[in-house]
Amino acid sequence: MSQNFIADPGVIARYARAVGSGPGGLVVEAGAGDGRVTVALAARARRVIAYEIDPVLAGRLAERCGDLPNVRCVTGDFLAARPPRGPFHLAGNIPYSVTSRIVAWALEAPGLASATLVTQLEYARKRTGDYGRWSRLTVRTWPEFSWRLGARIPRDRFRPVPRVDSAVLRLDRRARPLLPPAAMDDYVRCVEVGFGGVGGTLRASLRRAYPAARVEAALRAAGVPREAVVAFVHPDRWVALARVLHDHGPP
Template identity: 30%
Template structure:
């Protein structure tokens, strides 16, 4: 578990887990990565360093990591931050993580807290995280990100690795081809931007598609009298039939096309426009207009 040395014999960086280490740990637990849990373990130390560097952490932070797996990223995060809270759904992996850290980073296990839980259902953590850094399962990446941003307002920033197509969607601006529900809902909480692409060969097992890095910074939601749930209901309705005009797409939400047009015009939006050209502030105004007109 050692990294290449400098010419003078000193270790260039703290040791990280390589492919052989990951496979040995998996064999020790008698496990194989499963598609059901979206388990693709990072086996390349340079990729871990790239992720940690792109996350922009400082040494005072508490980092929330979702799905730490066998600990590849966890070690890199412990090198950069004050504390890591790792949420793991797999009991076998959760049970091994502290031991792995103790062996590879003696003493660092005191700064690691492992929470056995589903990130989609976790509502409390023993420490308030300031950053989210995670290699997220492809099939639940968007709901996990949105849930954590909603549940933990202490999260100020972060970096997530997701399916490359999902990364494009999360970071997409209004009017782009990939702009949709994930883009708008993520924008309610934060400014998101794509921070790079990760190839397939740095994982075990190797996925069939590339991964993307998405960096986010928390910001205040739009000022509106509508609730988040009301705004998200408008977003869902607008993109459920994205080829239709807002007047038609929001007819079910408003009760009729005429009522939808009233709410849309009240928001200062063209009823003949489509949802894919609106930013989150416009959706908030429509939700607010609906509340005012239909109360």
């Protein structure tokens, strides 16, 4: 399944602590493999639901976790699973090839409290603005979710050894969204217009869909330079822009 498993016990222990569900939490693990990470998660969570699609690995997972009453092992495709109804935390040392699909699953799950995922380093840096640029997905979901770059994990800590390093990507649902639910459709429209321009500045992109005077006022209120390029605008400033462009209160 093109998955590289963490082989370093110290890295596994630090990762389990980073998931941070607490003793009362439910953790859903995607791509549990043979259960090495699952055991560490189970020591810290009230309950763990571990998914593994490979039947051979799923057998090893079930054997390793057979004596853990708070672990339920599921043989099957995590992406086909329904999210739990209540609050839960997502974890997983996930295959690089399905990272985007698993992140999309997480963002669409109503009960998701957090996601702590081991991903390719480049992906984690891209989504968290570590290159100084911000991706459309991060900006689009920013009012509801924070994105953070966690610890870097060298490639030699995995078996088989991948070609690149990995990192921990952390998503947290905000206790208080930066915008009210009624404003989210307008915010998403603003982001799509901004990122949908044909190169150039954010100002030029927004002027394609909004009155020029309102765009100028929004840029000033949000502290965005008139020459700012779309991808270099911090998500917090996008929220401020949308508030002014759509009359959703002061930035």
